Amino acid sequence: MTTFVLLHGGGMGGWTWKYVRDLLEAQGHRVYTPTFTGFGERAHLTGRHVGNTVHVQDIVNVLHYEDLHDVVLVAHSYAGTVAPGVIAQAGDRIATVIYLDAIVPHSGERIASLMGYVPEDQLAGLDAMLEAGEGPIGSGVDVMQREAAKTHPHLMDADRQQWLLDNLTDQPMRATSCVIPVGAETIDKPVDYIAAAITVMNAMHDRARALGWTIHDHPGDHALLVGDPEGTVDLIMKIAASKGAA
Template sequence: MSTFVLLHGGGMGGWTWKYVRALLEAKGHTVYTPTFTGFGEREHLTGRDVGNATHVQDIVNVFKYEDLHDVILVAHSYAGTVAPGVIAQVGDRIASVIYLDAIVPYSGERIASLMGYMPEEHVATLDAMLEAGEGPVGSGVHEMQRAAAKEHPHLMDPAREQWLLDKLSDQPMKATAGRIAVGAETIKQPVDYIAAAVTVMTAMHERARALGWTMHQHPGDHALLVGDPEGTVDLILKIVGRKVSA
């Protein structure tokens, strides 16, 4: 059986893996679903200094204190910006890396400009404000996601979508505006990328291909881990099984 560390997306938390985790554990796997500082049940710990480096350390500490080795690391959405920093520090403890419709950043980039939310010069100014202890603590990602869902409902049961939307929390602005110190281009080991069909991550799919990562397709949307946990788990386990038998 395998050990999984599942990293969540923006505005979410470890809770978002509820259905995937249950399926994996039912098959006998060990699963960790940590929540980044400032998200979910840890939203009370947010601050202007809480960003990518904080979240990298959150996960490195999980590896350290849980004494984890031979881990399958799965990064969804925002977590694609965290995974490279984690791999740089504890890569020898990671057996497989899977990006689940996640952001593929290069070193030095910022999410807000990378994803086209605002021009780079505006993001840099905002980041400087945060460094000076000024500016907004949160980025409003949770409200952006709720508004988007009204225009384009998720491909899932309405009750489950409501469960997802009700639990969303804000994302620290530093995580959105701050530079990502360690980018995806630094990852030396093979990466498998699961690309959703209906998503804002299409440009990230192209980046994954350009890096030579192995691509896998899923017919769902960006919230596939909630909308189709069965299909998501099937894909993940097929990837893991292929690596084990190789």
């Protein structure tokens, strides 16, 4: 039996791992799918203060209070900015690190600027505004994802895509604008990176290669955990087995 902690992407929540979780649990594994503060069923806790450090603490607390050890940590999309901070604080509890088409930040970067959405100087000003208790609470990422799906549908059946889109919630603006204090370059463990073929994360794939991470290609899109849970689980299990974690 292997213990998995699965971290979700932007606008999502622990719920997005439903199909992957069911498959892993059917194989007898323990699976935790925590939701970051301000997302999903915890959307009512959002606020201008909710950023990277809050989300790192969310997961460190899960590891501590659930007394988890020898964990396979899987980070999808936005969670790639959270995983390095978790590893820095609780790396002794984590056996294997897998990035699932996730953001690969460097220390001191901000999501919106490293992804090319907002210039750094504007983002720094926005973050200062939020620090002062002013400015927008949410980033509108859920609306953006629904609009994008109209012209570029996900690689999944229509009903499953509708389930995904219906459950999206906004992402705290602070999580998008704040400095990420602990970047991926600090991770002192081998990392395996699952790279989707159809994604906005191509530059992140290059960053993963530059860090010497092992790359595993997947023919799906950025929502592969929902569109192809079987293929996602297959890759995760192969990686875990190669590390002696499964």
